[in-house]
Amino acid sequence: MSGVLSASLGGSPAQRFECSRAGCREAADxxxxxxxxxxxxxxxxxxxxxxxxxxxTLREFLAARDFPLEVRPVSDLETKADEA
Structure with missing residues (x-):
């Protein structure tokens, strides 16, 4: 169970990561x-x-500015957050 229903029943809501692109509300992977x-x-x-x-689009924007970057699956972030 996730989201508002589980939170109202005492469970923790599932975290949903959204795309950082302006105007995009899709799930980030x-x-x-x-x-x-x-x-x-x-x-x-x-x-x-x-x-x-x-x-x-986002990766190319950063790479064009010669910013050091690394692409990882969002699941790596979830694992790190769970360990903290």
């Missing part, structure tokens, strides 16, 4: 971890989420 080396320390990472349709 990829995470783009990136940083701007001019302002971020090497260990700092920002995260943009992407649905299948917008992954390349």
């Amino acid at each position: 990829s995470a783009i971890l990136w940083r701007n080396p001019k302002i971020h320390d090497p260990e700092r990472r920002k995260t943009w989420l992407a649905c299948g349709e917008h992954l390349e």
